[in-house]
Structures are given as C-alpha cells and as structure tokens.
Amino acid sequence: MTAPEERLARAALTRAVEPGDEHAGRWLRRYGAVGFLQRLRDPDLGPYPDRDPGPDPHPGPSGTEPFAGTGRKRVDGWRRRAADADPRRDLDAVDRLGGRFVVPGDTEWPRQLDDLGDARPIGLWIRGPADLRTWALRSVAVVGARACTPYGAHMATTLASGLAERGWVVVSGAAFGIDGAAHRGALAAQGATVAVLACGVDTPYPRGHTELIGRIAAQGLVVGELPPGTHPTANRFILRNRVIAALTRGTVVIEAEYRSGSLVTARSAQRLGRHTMGVPGAVTSGLSAGVHELLRGEATLVTDAAEVVELVGDMGQLAPPRRGPVLPRDLLDPAAAHILEALPAGGLTPVRAVAQRAGAAPDDTLARLYELHSLGFVERQGDGWRLTNTPTEGSNARRGGT
Template sequence: MSPGRSCGAEEPGAEMPRAEASVRAGEEARAARAALTGIIEPGDETGGRWLREHGPVEVLRRLTAPAFMPGAPLTGASEKRLDGYRSRAAAVDPQRYLAAAASVGGRLVCPGDEEWPGQLDDLGDARPVALWVRGRPNLRMWGLRSVAVVGARACTPYGAHMATTLGAGLAERGWVVVSGAAFGIDGAAHRGVLGAGGATVAVLACGIDVVYPRGHAELIERIAEQGLVVGELPPGSHPTPSRFVLRNRVIAALTRGTVVVEAEYRSGSLVTARSAGRLGRFTMGVPGPATSGLSAGVHELLRGEGVLVTDAAEVVELVGEIGDLAPARRGPVLPKDLLDPVTARVLEALPARRTADARDVAREAATTRDEALARLYELHSLGFVERHGDGWQLASSAVRAARDRRGGA
C-alpha cells in the first residue's frame, strides 16, 4: 500500500477481504484523522486513548452523531467537554483541510504511513493525531538523524551567535536541525542551517499555511523550500499559548536530543528539554554568563539532567554513533610540556630566585646526583637553566620569554 493510502491501516477493522475495500477503508481513516486534527487539541491524552481504543473512523462517527443516538459513549470526558468536541466536529471539513494543504505543497502524514516517524509513538496517547507536512523531503528519514536547537525569543547577541554556529556546524556534519521558527534562538538556528546549505525542520503551533510570527514569513518560506514545515493543527489554525507549549513535545520526541541556548527559569525551551529527558533523549545546554538572567534556566538544567556543550562537535559526540568524537580540548602546548617526567622533575626542583648545586637538586627531584647533573645539562642546552660556577639556576625571564616565543629548542 502506498504511503498516501496507508493512514490508519493499523486501526481495528482495517484488514478487508478485497483490495478495493481496503483502499476505501484507508481513505476513510485518512479523512477521519484529517477531521480529528481540527477537533482534538494537540497533546489531548483523552482523545489519544479514544483513537487507540476505537480507531479514527469510529471516534469521528461518535463525535458527529447526535447525542441522543444509541451506542457506546466515549468515556473519560464530562458531558460539557463532549459538547465542546461535538461543536468542533460539526464545523470541520476534512476535504477542505486536505485541499488547503495541497495548495501550499502540503500533505497529511498519519500513524501507519511509511513517512510517519516511529519515535513519535513514544508519546503514547499524547502522540499527534496526524501531522500536516509542507516540503519535499521524507519526514521519517530526516527525523532519524536530527537534533533540536531551541531557546529564548528575546535572546542576546551571544545567544544568537551560538545558535547560528550550532545550526551551521550540525548541518555541515550531516545532521537535521529541528526548531520552532520563533524569534530569537529558533530563527538563528534555522538561519545557520540554511546558510550552510543544510536540512532544517520547523515545527509550528499553527497551520502549515499560517505564517507565525509574521516577521518570519521569508524564513518560513525558505524552510518550506529547502526543508520541512510541520504542524499538528489543520490549515488555517492559529497559535495559542497552550499550543506553543504542547508543540514542544513533538520537537523533543522527533529528535535524538535537545540543545537549549539561553532560557530563563520559566522558558518554554526548558519544557522541550525536560520532555526530551522523560522520553529518553539527550538534554544539552550551552552555558552563558553567570550574571545573565537569560542563561539562568540553562544553568539550572546543567545542574541537573543536562549535559554542557559548546559547539556542534560536542553535540554530535553525545547524540551520534560510535566514532563521532569531538576533538580533544586543551590549552596551548608549552615547551616544558614536552620534557620527559624525570627532566621535568629536575626543572621543578630548582629554586625560583637562587642557585642550587646538583646534590640539592637531586634530593628535591628524588633522583641521584649523576642523573640530576645529566638532566641539568639537557635543560641548559634547551635554554631552561643557567650554570653559575658550581650552581644552577633557572634561566632569566628574558631568556625564557625568548625561548617560549621560539616554541622551544
């Protein structure tokens, strides 16, 4: 069965004796899920349980049937809440939704489709009813190697710089960057990927044909052309504060890990990171100044379940496969770092501001006089020490500075 017709194939009653009947059942399930995206709010676990127990066609039938009609009722919701579902159900038009999505190059991806990202099933009854997707790439394939980069809307120049370089660095390493297309960190991460010619996914809290925020109209259009724009709500739907929060669970579940770049204590980005942690994904944070309120939430995350990262290489080392290691980090190599252990010990045994004879040096370095003398001559030839009569002392600061500029012997 093709991806376009397999939606809901896993639901009860999908297996039919004839191919034609099976295709009709698949189309009916697809239309039902399209309708239910306009009835059941994102993250509604009661609606998710109904879908699991009864399948999309039956749930839609029960919500559109008159309340007085006989039949098993949908349980777990008050009559007042059921009235709200029925009111929405009376107004939905799945064919209009599908046509509106197609008009902007979109499609509906449902559980059971070839393109459905299986990791979203980790959300249990809170998984999306379906996803509206705009863009050419395959969402499931892109989700297999993806990382979320999220953070504050009112970010600092430092935060924007870090998000941009993270996005570009991950793109250059072949990773898909997922974010929410919001102002601030989200937008900076998307732009970093697009500038590097990489792959990025924007998960919206509205319909895929609705531009929000309006100031990101050009950015969202570029993402749709070069990547994917994804949403749970049907075309024409507008965002609300609760939809932004619930959208974050999809970002967390879709990706292997979430990186937070700047976030206050009550930031929605921390919701994404903690959702990722509960789902068994990696949670990461980019540190900022200890005095910055915009980094306070990130630092709190790092004190708990988060892992500190500073660039794309460190992110990939954590979420990638065996062998995806970040380069070793260390300060500059000084000439004395190249000395063998015994010679280094002899050098350290010399007093800072006076001479010492070989016997005193040997005692401090825990070696013999002959060994100490041999090492002192080596150090002399390298410019580390000077001899004055029978005594030895550290080379003058001018001599050491010149030697360090030369990089040693």
C-alpha cells in the same frame, strides 16, 4: 498505506481537536478516526452501533454515551468544530502549497511520535521536499530563549552549523532568538533543518520570520499539527514542544529562564527517555538560570556539536579530548622537567644543590641541565645555574606568572 476515509477523518479531527488532547486520543484509539468523527457528528450514535464489537483491548468508561467520562463542555467543543470541518478543502489547500498530510500508518510517519501515547498527533501537515521519517531518525532539537543574548545566539548558530556539517538534522520551533539562530546556522552550513510550528504550515509565525520559514520549507521541512489557516495561541506553543521532544533523539537548551517553554521541551524529552542537554551560561544571567537547573538534574552539559553527537550518535562517535594549549614545558622529558622543578627561582645554584633537591645523581643532573640550557630554559654562570632571564612558559609558571 492509510485508507482514504481514514485520512479524511484525521484531517477533519485536526480541526476539531486541540493538539495533545489525551481525552480525544483515548477515544481515537477506541473508535478509530472514522468512528470517532462519526460519533462527533451524530450525537445519537452510541459506543458501538449496529454491531457487537467484541472485546475492546483498550476499554474506556462504560455507558451508553459514546464519550462517557469526558466532560460535556469538552465534547460539545469537539462537536461544534467537527461540524464545521471541511477536510477536503484543507487537503486541497496543503496540496496547493506543494505539501501533504501524513498520518500514522504512512511510510513517512515518524514512529517515535507513538511514544506520546494518547497525546500523539492525529496527523502532521508538512511542507518541504524531504522525508520526515528519515530525517527524524537522525535529528537533534535546539531550543532556547526568544529574548536571547548575543552569546546565546552565537552558541545556537555555531552548534547547529556543527551538527549540520556532521549530517544531523536540526529541529526547532522557528521562534525569535535561539530557535531562529539554530535554523539559520543549519541553513548556512547547507544542512537540514525542521521547523515545528504551533499554527498552520501556510501561516508563518512570527511574521518577522516569514522569509526564514520560506527558506526552511524550500531547503528543509515545515511541520505542524494544525490545519491550514490556523493561528497560534499560547497553549498551542506549549503543546507543540512535546512534538519537538518526541521527534528527535535529544534536546539541547541554550538559555532559558526558570519558567520557559524550552524547559517544557527538555522535560518532555526526559520523560520520553531522550537525551537532554544544556549549554551553560553566566551564573549571574537569569536567562541561563533554567539551563543551570536542568544541568543540576539529569541533563548533560555540552559546549559544541561534537559533544552533542557523542551522546546522541552511534557507538564510537566520541568528542575529541579536551586540553589547554601545549606549552614548551609540556614537551620536556619527565626527567628533565623534574630537574627544572628543582632549580630555585632566584640566584645561582650549584649542580650538587640542584641534584640534592631533585634526589638525582650529580652527573645525571648536569646532563639534564645542559639539555635544558640548549632549549632555553636555564643558563650557566661559572659553577652555578639559574632560570633564564627571559621567562619561557615553563619558567614563568614556576615564578607564579600568568
């Protein structure tokens, strides 16, 4: 379990440092959370005060300045915000919500987030009854356009509900459009869903999803890197997407333009070695242009939950084989189907002519014609045979019908 002073320091740093700041991540790795915060609050502290630290397994830039190599403007910003941080107040605020603050080293910490390296979250503020680490082990991200089409909303809802019914956790960003449809699909199936916010977990955003985010907090999990009371910015939405990608075993994109935050999530997933999937749309739709670009690369085309699980699930969890409807002709014995193919589309044809066209013996041909007659494919008139006047699926196809 993480030491109390480490937890307090990380809580303070979530207010001092913007999410995904790799410069801060490097110093956090070098000094530890307590040492990093001390150096932010006391400018006189050098790299290693009062002791010889021994060899550094991850050396940073040399010099007497503890943050040598990081821009002065960036460090000054960290220091101003660190001076105002009150981690105990923030921890009390999330506790009053029934939430918690999870940091690396806790049993609930999802270790796949460590794949982000120095861009790893400092900690995660969480609302909801479930264990994030357990849920993340079997989770899929479903993301896409905010201004989605009815087709996109339908696909997000049905795909998410299908994943939930198969025991998978649906992760998204609680935004309008595809995100909201995915969350609702999982909730409607009485399944598990996680909303990763670009703000404090006590600050529902967008406001129009206040009720939805409340339902997710009660039935699933609401997660954020920023402390209580923090509001979103455009940059924080983009940075939030790397957490969605790292937390899950794969990302599905449903409708995204060429410039889209959803594509940022998908490309983050690709860099992390996660599965990247896309649901195709109309080629004339600009909302699907980004998805189609992904599909031309390394992304995999999927159309339903079974195909997603085939990629991200365990060995043997294969999607059912795809085929069109079974027509009566599909059920014919191959020899009978061959004779049916040999019967011309128009007029009466003698048995010998049919046999010659099929390359079969006349007696065998006659036996197959009577079999086809009993099934309604052909009829006899005198010594000739022809296709039935009422076309079946088989004969209709032979005549070029639809």
